[in-house]
Amino acid sequence: MNHPVLTSLLPVVLLIAAGFAAGKRGWISAGSVKDLSNLVFFLLSPALLFRAMSTVHVEQLSLRPVAVYFIAAGLIFAGTLVLRGFNSRTAVLALANTYSNAVMIGIPLIGLAYGPEGMVTLLTLVSLHSLVILTTATVVLELAVSRDAALAAKRDGVQVPARPMFATVLTAVRNAVLHPVPIPIIVGLLFAQTGWVLPEVIDKPIQLLGQAFGPLALVMVGITLAHTAVGQHLRGALVQALVKNLLHPVLVVALGWALGLTGLPLTVMVVAASLPIGANVFLFSQRYKVAEELVTASVAVSTALALVTVSVVMALVG
Numbered sequence: 001m002n003h004p005v006l007t008s009l010l011p012v013v014l015l016i017a018a019g020f021a022a023g024k025r026g027w028i029s030a031g032s033v034k035d036l037s038n039l040v041f042f043l044l045s046p047a048l049l050f051r052a053m054s055t056v057h058v059e060q061l062s063l064r065p066v067a068v069y070f071i072a073a074g075l076i077f078a079g080t081l082v083l084r085g086f087n088s089r090t091a092v093l094a095l096a097n098t099y100s101n102a103v104m105i106g107i108p109l110i111g112l113a114y115g116p117e118g119m120v121t122l123l124t125l126v127s128l129h130s131l132v133i134l135t136t137a138t139v140v141l142e143l144a145v146s147r148d149a150a151l152a153a154k155r156d157g158v159q160v161p162a163r164p165m166f167a168t169v170l171t172a173v174r175n176a177v178l179h180p181v182p183i184p185i186i187v188g189l190l191f192a193q194t195g196w197v198l199p200e201v202i203d204k205p206i207q208l209l210g211q212a213f214g215p216l217a218l219v220m221v222g223i224t225l226a227h228t229a230v231g232q233h234l235r236g237a238l239v240q241a242l243v244k245n246l247l248h249p250v251l252v253v254a255l256g257w258a259l260g261l262t263g264l265p266l267t268v269m270v271v272a273a274s275l276p277i278g279a280n281v282f283l284f285s286q287r288y289k290v291a292e293e294l295v296t297a298s299v300a301v302s303t304a305l306a307l308v309t310v311s312v313v314m315a316l317v318g
Contacts, residue, residue, distance in 0.1 A: 003316065004108070004109050004308065005109065005113035005306075005310050005311045006307070007108065007112065008105045008108045008109040008305050009105060009109075009113070009276075009303065009306055009310070010307075012101070012104060012105055012218055012276075012303050012305055013304060015217050015218035015219055015222070015308075016214055016219070016221050016222040016300055016303065017222060018219055019068050019218065019219035019220060019221060019222020019223040019224075019225070019227075020222035020223070020225050020226045021222070021227070022219070022222070022226075023199025023222060023223040023224070023225070023227055024208065024226045024311060026114060026219075028223050030224075030227040030269050033220060033223055033224055033227075033256045033286070033292055034286070034308060036220055036223075037220065037286040037287070039216075040213060040216055040220065040283060041283050041286070042180050043209060043259070043274055043285055044210065044212050044213040045184075045213055045218075045233045045280070046180055046183070046184035046205075047160075047184070047206045047209035047210040047213070047281065048103075048209070048210035048211075048213040048214075049071075049130055049162055049184040049188065049208065049210075049211050050184035050185070050187060050188040050191075050210075051188065051203070051206050051207060052103075052126065052127065052130075052182070052188065052210075053127060053131070053185050053188030053191075053192060054088075054158060054188040054189075054191050054192050054198065055192055055194050056127040056189060057192055057193065058117070058189075058193070060123070062120075062265075063124070064122055064259075064261065064265070065124070065125075065126050065261060065265035065266060065268070066124055066255035066269070067126060067312050068266070068267045068269055069139065069252055069272060069273060070128075070132055070133075071255055072248060072251040072252045072255050072273060073098040073099075073133060073248065073273075074098075074136075075251060076098050076243065076248060076251065077094045077098050077136070077140075077245065078092070078094075078097070079095050080093060080094035080243075081094055081140075084096055086159065086190060087142060087144050087147065087148055087262075087290045088141055088144040088145050088148050088288060088290045089290050090144070090159070091137065091140045091141045091144045091290075092281070092284055092288065092290045092291050093240065093291060093294070093295075094137070094140075094143070095134075095137040095281050095284060096134070096240050096244065096277050096281045096298050096299075097223075097240060097243045097244055097247075097248070097297055098133060098244070098248065099128070099129075099133050099134070099137075099277060099278045099280060099281050100124050100244075100272055100273065100275040100276070100277075100278055101275050101276050101277065101278040101279065101303070102125060102129050102272055102275060102278065103126060103214065103278075104214040104218070104278075104279075104299040105269075105275050105276065106122055106126070106272055106275050106276045107119070107122065107123075107126070107307075109271070109310070110268055110271065110272070112217075113299060114264060114268060115270070117264060117267045118174065118264055118267075121126070121208050121265050121268040121269070122248075122268050122272060125268075125269070125272055128230050130185055130275065130280070131182070131186075131189070134185075134280060134284075135181070135182045135185070137290050138182060139286065141284070141288060145288065147310055148271060153231050167172075170185070196315055203221040203302075211252075214279065217279035217280075217283065218279055218288045219283065219290055220279075221279060221282050221296055221299050221300060222300075224282070224286075224293075224296045225297065225300055226290070228293045228296050228297060229293070230287070230297045230300070232293075233294045233298075234301070235296065236294050236297070236298070237294060237297035237298040238299040238301055240277070240294070240295075240302065240304075241276070241277070241298060241301045241302035241305045243275065244277050244302055245274055245276060245305055245306055245309040245310070246309055246313075248273040248274065249270045249271070249273040249274040249313050251273075252266075252269050252270050252273040253266070253270055256269065256270070266317075268311060270317050271310070271313060271314055272315065274301050274306070274307070274309060274310050274313040274314075275306065276299070276302035276303040276306040276310075277298055277299045277302040277303070277312065278296075279299065281295055281298075281299065282295055282296060282299050295301045307308070
């Protein structure tokens, strides 16, 4: 039971199972999930992201290993859009294919397996993970939502004046920036560069709110899972899980070798890429009301499968 993979993943599995039990018992109805999602998305998530970025100094970051991770994620994200078509559903699935559970699972796993030196590399990734992937996904999603709305209006025979692409992109970027995910990341990063320190009376509540994010988000996955016919989405969820848990780390290895990256930094990035789908993807699907059942099933399947796949990846890179 002291294996780092088990000690990191089993609490995640148990939290999802607890939410599943609560949903099945009727303690929390399916209609209440939206309110819980808003609580997590608008209050807990910003607290976590702001505090994570509020101590990050850009000049201290070693970006080469992280660049390999993001290049691999970008290729998978773009490949998903090309293969499945550009729409809001595909954008959410592309996020699921690339966004790792780097905080709740990654931090304890890397700390146990690779010690302080490995943690430095991982925390460099964590400090930029949400900023790069979630902000990019938000821009793509906003563009996709605009396109979906235009296509729906056209199918319904509604005449919608054509908008210049520049105006569409500008609106998407504005909606992406004025968003509960990028704003706390950007504000936290700017605050860190001032060298100031939050007073404890302010920092402590923010810390407590951020700490509540992970458990509640995973319990919500279980609650939603209890009201979801998983059998209908098992095949799709398995595909998503295999892309995230196996294809992502394989691509990181290939790119790392091609760019001459070796040793512990590459090992940490490969293991980080093999981590299961992060709970933020579930929140995005809830927020945009896109592929909610498939993403819920994918997060659960990916997390359960990670007990095997992460162990295999760690054994091979070790």
